Structure formats: structure tokens, C-alpha cells
Amino acid sequence: MENAKEQAIRNAVASARMEGLHPTEKDIALIRDFINKKITREEFVASVLADVKEAS
Structure with missing residues (x-):
């Protein structure tokens, strides 16, 4: 059975x-x-928002 975390990814x-x-x-x-x-x-969201800001 595969790892549940890998499946989530x-x-x-x-x-x-x-x-x-x-x-x-x-x-x-x-x-x-x-x-x-x-x-x-919070770190995840901050990283995503930083990437969005960088791309715009």
C-alpha cells in the first residue's frame, strides 16, 4: 500500500x-x-503569495 502522504501530494x-x-x-x-x-x-500561504507577487 502506498504512503498516504505521497498520495496527498x-x-x-x-x-x-x-x-x-x-x-x-x-x-x-x-x-x-x-x-x-x-x-x-502560514508559511505555505506566504510562499505562494510571494510567488504570485513575483510573477506579476
Whole structure:
């Protein structure tokens, strides 16, 4: 049986792709860090918002 955390990561990536997004390796690493509790929800959101600000 596969690891539930790895399945959660694959689900998050698949969900993003269904929305027409293309998650990068950096995005996947960020999701992995959040799922594995290496970063908090606040750190996750801050990182995503920083990427959005940088891209605009």
C-alpha cells in the first residue's frame, strides 16, 4: 500500500493540473514540505503569495 502522504501530494498536483495549472518542481517541493509538516500553513500561504507577487 502506498504512503498516504505521497498520495496527498499526487492529488494536489492532479487538482492543480485539472485547473489548467502546471506545477513546477518548486511547487511540488512546497506541497511536500507542507504535507510533511516541515512548514506551517502560514508559511505555505506566504510562499505562494510571494510567488504570485513575483510573477506579476
